[in-house]
Amino acid sequence: MKTIELQLDRSYYTRLAIMGAMTGFPAFGLGYMAITVPVLPLLLFAILPLGLWGGVTLLEYRRGAKALDEEGVTRRDGKRFLWDDLQKIKLVYMPLKYGKGALNHAELHFSTGQSRIFPRIVDRGWEAILWAKRMEVERKAAAQSSAAAPEAQKRKTFDLCSICSQLKEVEFGFQKHGREDENTFLPDVSKSLQFVHDIKPGQTRSPSLLQCSECDTYYLYEIEYEYLATGSEDGQRLTRLTANDALQYL
Numbered sequence: 001m002k003t004i005e006l007q008l009d010r011s012y013y014t015r016l017a018i019m020g021a022m023t024g025f026p027a028f029g030l031g032y033m034a035i036t037v038p039v040l041p042l043l044l045f046a047i048l049p050l051g052l053w054g055g056v057t058l059l060e061y062r063r064g065a066k067a068l069d070e071e072g073v074t075r076r077d078g079k080r081f082l083w084d085d086l087q088k089i090k091l092v093y094m095p096l097k098y099g100k101g102a103l104n105h106a107e108l109h110f111s112t113g114q115s116r117i118f119p120r121i122v123d124r125g126w127e128a129i130l131w132a133k134r135m136e137v138e139r140k141a142a143a144q145s146s147a148a149a150p151e152a153q154k155r156k157t158f159d160l161c162s163i164c165s166q167l168k169e170v171e172f173g174f175q176k177h178g179r180e181d182e183n184t185f186l187p188d189v190s191k192s193l194q195f196v197h198d199i200k201p202g203q204t205r206s207p208s209l210l211q212c213s214e215c216d217t218y219y220l221y222e223i224e225y226e227y228l229a230t231g232s233e234d235g236q237r238l239t240r241l242t243a244n245d246a247l248q249y250l
């Protein structure tokens, strides 16, 4: 069974140390004052933020996902949730003044509880979020067509995939009216990719997100059209996306 183990990366400990120092120094200062000037409330003021920070950190840590497999998620505190109980995946972005910032974490809501994945502090975090997303999509599809359970397929990476192995990282097509003999096209195999959705819905010639049905690799499909008096030009570009890049288009 395929499993994704989420190891905390060094940046987590760095962040922990910085946050600890930020709350620890004032607490230490206040604590010292409380000893020299024995005032109990002062001591409480010193301990409270440190305790609160410690508590929140510990809670966050314990609720973080430790491993993902084909059946579910195991949290660091040992609690286990099954994909069959998955209700939704909420992506939480860093707030920015204008628009949304980078992805901070993904919340996996199960009917039995929730777990989080922080892609910036665990290695393979992006992969894990995409995995969870795929489980969500698969469960939804299965719920919609409960008839004929799809055959469990062995998932492969793109280089071993019969479709993707025939596609380069970036593929181009270019056609010019009146110069048909010089036209180039995307490889025929690209037609086997499944349309996921438009990235800018409503916009003419929106780029779209495609996915390989065999190995789940995502692609960005962009089209360009230029009207020229000498003959219009059509261009297509198909780019293979890494798990990290695909996430922003989901």
Ligand SMILES: [Zn+2]
Pocket: 157, 158, 161, 162, 163, 164, 165, 212, 213, 214, 215, 216, 217
């Ligand atoms: Zn593929």
